[in-house]
Amino acid sequence: MWFKNLRLFQLTEPLNDSAEALSDKLSQAPFKPCGSQDMSRFGWVPPAGPDAQDYVHASNGYLMVCLKRQEKILPAAVINEHLEEKLADIRAEEGRPVGRKERQTLKDEIIFDLLPKAFSKSARDYAFIAPQERLILVNCSSSNRAEELLSQLREALGSLKAIPLTPQQAPAQLMTHWLRGEDLPTDFVLGEECEFQAGKDSRVVRCKNVDLSAPEVSSHLEAGMFASKLALTWKEAIHFVLDDQFAVKRLKFEDQLLEQASDRNPETAAEAFDADFAVMSIELTALVKALIQAFGGAVEPESVV
Known part of the structure; x- marks a missing residue:
């Protein structure tokens, strides 16, 4: 898994x-x-x-x-459909509007009836x-x-x-520096994807399958945008996208790691699970430790607000 x-x-x-x-x-x-x-x-x-x-x-x-x-x-659409039917019945039979409180009561009753x-x-x-x-x-x-x-x-x-976990250096700031040409930490290289955001408005620019050192990418930085997501590869074995919340997304493992698990020759589903976890846990823990080091360490818990 x-x-x-x-x-x-x-x-x-x-x-x-x-x-x-x-x-x-x-x-x-x-x-x-x-x-x-x-x-x-x-x-x-x-x-x-x-x-x-x-x-x-x-x-x-x-x-x-x-x-x-x-x-x-x-689905909300199903609840609302039943609610409108009840409201229509009340208007037709009693000739009166339905207030907010009664409307909510009817909605709760519909949910109670539909849940089973x-x-x-x-x-x-x-x-x-x-x-x-x-x-x-x-x-x-x-x-x-x-x-x-x-x-x-x-x-x-x-x-x-x-x-x-909060890193010492802001992810968006450091990822932006890397795109500006600052050397990446050992064992990390840029991928082919990033996302830029503007500081003063809601503009978002997404770049995929591109050389991140290309001028068209740098132009977004020159326009004052910052990197909110960045594709990286670690040790040529794990590919992922890091975002400005220090979350790792879309992990992809190279065959060399997957084969380490299969080399154990598991014979049952339980053994296969154990083999996968044994390899994955070691590699991901090492990756996270390398990321923490790359971002200047983790903020001490006592300092976290």
């Missing part, structure tokens, strides 16, 4: 629980499907799949967890903890989804001192 995105968090206190202790705590908050009147539900599942027993998958000191969510599909009949959709969000590095890497592109996973993890564990 190879991550596609990273939202980064740092532990402000050591995580001293063993994998077994963490698994036991998460097993007390397992996923349960939505009830008839639930809009959504969250719960923990074994990350290695339905046949696994452990709620924490450990490898090389790294700890993988998986939060499953289920949400009812109840609504379809459900499920999704899994994965994260792994690197206790020694005091890092948590969440496989989410959305900051809200990542924060939600951390919130559920805190609730299940009783306590988890973790905050978003």
